[in-house]
Amino acid sequence: MGSTSSGMNIIITGVGGQGNVLAARLLASAAMKAGYDVLVSELYGSAQRGGPVISYIKIRRGRVLAPLIMRGTAQAAISLEIGEILRRIEYIAPGALMVINDYALPSSEVLTSGAHYPTREEVYEILRPISSNVYFIPATEIAVKELGSARVANVLMLGAFIQLSKLDISDELMLETLEENIPARYIELNKRAYFKGKEIASSLIK
Amino acid sequence: MSLREILKLDKPGHRVLMMGNYAIARGAIEAGVEVATGYPGTPSTEALEALASVSDELGFYVELSVNEKVAVEVAGGAALAGYKAMSTMKHVGLNVASDIVQTLNLSGIDDGALVLYVADDPGAWVSQNEQDTRVFANFLHLPCLTPHRPGHAKELTIKAFEISKKYSLPVILRTTHRVSHASGVVELGEIPTRTMRPGVFKKNLEKYYLGDVYVQKLHEELHEKLLKLEKEFGDPSLHIVKKSGEIGIIGDGVAFTYAAEAVEILGAESEVSLLGLSAVNPLPTELLLDFLRDMRQVLVVEEVEPYLETQLKAIIGDAGLNVKVLGRKTGHIPWSSELDLELVTKALAKILGKEERMKKVMAVNMDVVEKAKKLTPPRYLSFCPGCPHLATFYELKRAMLFEHVDLRKAPIPLDIGCYGLAPFSAVKIGDISFCMGSGIGVAQGLEIAMEQQIPVVGVIGDSTFYHAGMPALLNAAWNNHPIIMLVADNRTTAMTGHQPHPGVPRRIDGKETIWIKPEDIARATGYEFVEVIDPYDVNKSVETFRKAIRYVRDRRKPAVIVARRECALIAPTKPPYKVDPDKCTGCKVCLTMFGCQALQWDPSTRKVLIRPELCVGCGVCAQICPFKAIVPGGE
Numbered sequence: 107m108g109s110t111s112s113g114m115n116i117i118i119t120g121v122g123g124q125g126n127v128l129a130a131r132l133l134a135s136a137a138m139k140a141g142y143d144v145l146v147s148e149l150y151g152s153a154q155r156g157g158p159v160i161s162y163i164k165i166r167r168g169r170v171l172a173p174l175i176m177r178g179t180a181q182a183a184i185s186l187e188i189g190e191i192l193r194r195i196e197y198i199a200p201g202a203l204m205v206i207n208d209y210a211l212p213s214s215e216v217l218t219s220g221a222h223y224p225t226r227e228e229v230y231e232i233l234r235p236i237s238s239n240v241y242f243i244p245a246t247e248i249a250v251k252e253l254g255s256a257r258v259a260n261v262l263m264l265g266a267f268i269q270l271s272k273l274d275i276s277d278e279l280m281l282e283t284l285e286e287n288i289p290a291r292y293i294e295l296n297k298r299a300y301f302k303g304k305e306i307a308s309s310l311i312k
Numbered sequence: 313m314s315l316r317e318i319l320k321l322d323k324p325g326h327r328v329l330m331m332g333n334y335a336i337a338r339g340a341i342e343a344g345v346e347v348a349t350g351y352p353g354t355p356s357t358e359a360l361e362a363l364a365s366v367s368d369e370l371g372f373y374v375e376l377s378v379n380e381k382v383a384v385e386v387a388g389g390a391a392l393a394g395y396k397a398m399s400t401m402k403h404v405g406l407n408v409a410s411d412i413v414q415t416l417n418l419s420g421i422d423d424g425a426l427v428l429y430v431a432d433d434p435g436a437w438v439s440q441n442e443q444d445t446r447v448f449a450n451f452l453h454l455p456c457l458t459p460h461r462p463g464h465a466k467e468l469t470i471k472a473f474e475i476s477k478k479y480s481l482p483v484i485l486r487t488t489h490r491v492s493h494a495s496g497v498v499e500l501g502e503i504p505t506r507t508m509r510p511g512v513f514k515k516n517l518e519k520y521y522l523g524d525v526y527v528q529k530l531h532e533e534l535h536e537k538l539l540k541l542e543k544e545f546g547d548p549s550l551h552i553v554k555k556s557g558e559i560g561i562i563g564d565g566v567a568f569t570y571a572a573e574a575v576e577i578l579g580a581e582s583e584v585s586l587l588g589l590s591a592v593n594p595l596p597t598e599l600l601l602d603f604l605r606d607m608r609q610v611l612v613v614e615e616v617e618p619y620l621e622t623q624l625k626a627i628i629g630d631a632g633l634n635v636k637v638l639g640r641k642t643g644h645i646p647w648s649s650e651l652d653l654e655l656v657t658k659a660l661a662k663i664l665g666k667e668e669r670m671k672k673v674m675a676v677n678m679d680v681v682e683k684a685k686k687l688t689p690p691r692y693l694s695f696c697p698g699c700p701h702l703a704t705f706y707e708l709k710r711a712m713l714f715e716h717v718d719l720r721k722a723p724i725p726l727d728i729g730c731y732g733l734a735p736f737s738a739v740k741i742g743d744i745s746f747c748m749g750s751g752i753g754v755a756q757g758l759e760i761a762m763e764q765q766i767p768v769v770g771v772i773g774d775s776t777f778y779h780a781g782m783p784a785l786l787n788a789a790w791n792n793h794p795i796i797m798l799v800a801d802n803r804t805t806a807m808t809g810h811q812p813h814p815g816v817p818r819r820i821d822g823k824e825t826i827w828i829k830p831e832d833i834a835r836a837t838g839y840e841f842v843e844v845i846d847p848y849d850v851n852k853s854v855e856t857f858r859k860a861i862r863y864v865r866d867r868r869k870p871a872v873i874v875a876r877r878e879c880a881l882i883a884p885t886k887p888p889y890k891v892d893p894d895k896c897t898g899c900k901v902c903l904t905m906f907g908c909q910a911l912q913w914d915p916s917t918r919k920v921l922i923r924p925e926l927c928v929g930c931g932v933c934a935q936i937c938p939f940k941a942i943v944p945g946g947e
Contacts, residue, residue, distance in 0.1 A: 123696070134329055172573040173490050176657060179675075192685075192687055195684040196676050212689065214907050220913060221690075
């Protein structure tokens, strides 16, 4: 059940408003173009913003039978927020690839109670026994500083993930997917975010 | 390709990734839909939106109706004149529509077609209950199809139109959350050329005048139709049948797909036979018996109620078979919440004695999970930054406190919409949330029973107001229930993703129309106290709420307040505010009494800061801060 080019179970975790659902559909759509069968299912509560969101993406060379995955069977995880990976940790398989946005979005519960918010070091400590294949990427920070919009952090993370994963998804298919799914005036920005993510990821590979 | 281009693409065989709701819209287009109506409701909404996005170009009619009952009446009317019509709604929407459906089943729809797309929400992720539309379909005597993935949903939508026309009966297409909102590969079919020919209504009192003169005959005919449908649904090619061992799984919808994958995970292909049903009312008895005769025991995998389970037992009993039925009643499947792959695999593993194999696949390090759970930050539902509802509730609570209302006693019924998040916000207000329109209705009964000095405030949203709040509004006026009705008008149906409603001068297809204001309706029905407030103006809003409380107490008459401000997700944003650290005393009033998500506590400085990427510049917190420490950021 290793993460190979024959397919994988992927989860994307984050907070409502971070573009989780879009990232999942972009990834699945590009994978479909690359000849995989795909099923995506996501879960978000009633709120438009601020709630925990999880997407399940199943990609197979053969047929994907059902949406959702069992615990301990996600061969990859993308977390758009640093604390949210912990909420879904039981889904992550040993040795899984984890690409985590080094960006904290403390909930109002934490803020008003003054409760502790997990740091990058604490999160890494917890994840390490499961997998050493963990990458922290300051996606939101770079998206704001270098691209001028926090909203493309999701696509930046996607670029980093595709660079680090072994999925056979070419840039060409990914760019085609962006063009089909993103409003015209934001396409260039998203393409830049995608390549920025790939660039950062390749600098992280030892 | 954009969604609109995909919906219009006449390229049979082309494969695209589509959400279940879009696949259903595409299915309706391929079936030649001529009229589509509906009311937003998660997880169904995107189907109607998708249809509206291409209706002009493809030449059919779409409307977002005021509620589901009206939607089905409009679609049903068009079907009576020979059109192919569709209505979309969520499971609880069918409750609202059921009155008309319980007559259209008897009258039929002549040679038109009427498909009711009803999306269920097992787990009630975004609903007030878990309700099983298959049970309702049985009660409504209507054929019911249950797709299991987006591509299948498209195919069954086309089938639903065919059956509806063939039997002159409305057909229910029942999905669940994980079909409607899942995205999967869909193969496109042909788009028929469409000519919106004038419809013809063939007068026939014996069919359309429901009452004791004709109705018994219609009832008998309906049952005759159902007997024929049972045969039609017996066609094995409509279902998934995989005969193998003596242990069988029977299921439908997405639940069946979990079972199919569970068999693969457990490597039980040679032991387990599968029957995945695509049509569940009426149940194809012969097909089921063919399957059941070779089984020793059968696990029934279905969401939400033991609908198949119960009927299967009757079928087995009638046929005198000796097959053990496993499911909810034997404890293999839980009675509430949605099913998932793990749950179904577990049930099957238990039956097959393959628990060890399942454990091997699921490599969960419980130690790590325990540690992670301790560190996982709590994160509940909350209002978006700049949400006008949050400001409205802050102001209502302030006014109640100023007027010495005992907040422990005063009931505040809420309604269905984003404002229902109020009890979970920092404002912590709101006590009841039932169903569409009940916020105003329940408030009236509470008022009868409460002490007179305790004002009852019924809260309702804008779309909800038109949907089911208006009869309750009339009732409060006519029967004189002295309550405060708060209409939280954010100029959109926000929770389902920003659809228009009669309080917006724009139809779902983008065309202009009239703006019907709640305050005008209230005034026209005799309300004397009707005020419109802007929740972003804190002092004025608090003052108006106080006036309303005094009015209701002193005059013993109902009052209406419309809190109007566009949803922060669609309104243009303004530059973010910032905190002046010299003035911020760290009192936390903004965090604990108001609690906008953009406001955050900085433990290092012990002061509040504003996250510029979240702040929409509404300025409400600046008005709330007792030390005037929150100021416009200016960039």
